[in-house]
Amino acid sequence: MSASFKCPNCSRKLFSYEPGAQKYGSMVGMCKYCNSKYLDPRYKEAAITGIPKRELGYVGAVVLLLFGGFMAWRGYSVLSNIDSYFDADMLRVRSWVFVILGILFVVAGLIEAIFVVTGLKKKKMEKIMAESVNRLKNESYVWDLVKLGVINNPEAVRNATGYSANNRM
Numbered sequence: 001m002s003a004s005f006k007c008p009n010c011s012r013k014l015f016s017y018e019p020g021a022q023k024y025g026s027m028v029g030m031c032k033y034c035n036s037k038y039l040d041p042r043y044k045e046a047a048i049t050g051i052p053k054r055e056l057g058y059v060g061a062v063v064l065l066l067f068g069g070f071m072a073w074r075g076y077s078v079l080s081n082i083d084s085y086f087d088a089d090m091l092r093v094r095s096w097v098f099v100i101l102g103i104l105f106v107v108a109g110l111i112e113a114i115f116v117v118t119g120l121k122k123k124k125m126e127k128i129m130a131e132s133v134n135r136l137k138n139e140s141y142v143w144d145l146v147k148l149g150v151i152n153n154p155e156a157v158r159n160a161t162g163y164s165a166n167n168r169m
């Protein structure tokens with residue numbers, strides 16, 4: 001279910017988004033109509049929230065493998081004695097859909113597992129974290145986050161990133 005985001009200042013619609021699906025990125029946007037800054041609900045800062053361990057581990061891969069495997073097995077077990085069903089034609093189509101989707105999920109799970117094993121996943125997360133720390137080196141960005149209520153004070157940034165926003169390098 002997508003939601004539409006309106007500017008908190010001028011109430012004009014800026015974009016639609018999926019409330020559940022969050023990406024890592026700059027949390028501050030600027031309204032193209034009234035130039036006021038707003039908190040972008042699509043993004044979170046990795047250096048502030050941290051990256052949950054499960055995003056680095058095998059959980060995603062295991063879920064995909066189990067789910068896909070179960071779907072494919074369900075489809076296959078119906079297909080293997082399709083003649084015992086009354087509405088065989090309808091069931092045959094549906095079962096093939098189950099088998100094919102299940103296999104696709106299994107393949108996605110294997111790819112995800114390869115990403116974890118080879119360390120590519122970790123590398124990607126490290127890049128996301130480095131980008132986040134870089135954004136937080138920008139003092140005006142940090143103050144925007146304070147004003148928008150994401151962090152209490154710039155000191156919180158130092159705690160989260162090891163970088164002090166008060167230090168001008």
Ligand SMILES: [Zn+2]
Pocket residue numbers: 007008009010011012031032033034035036
């Ligand atoms: Zn606006």
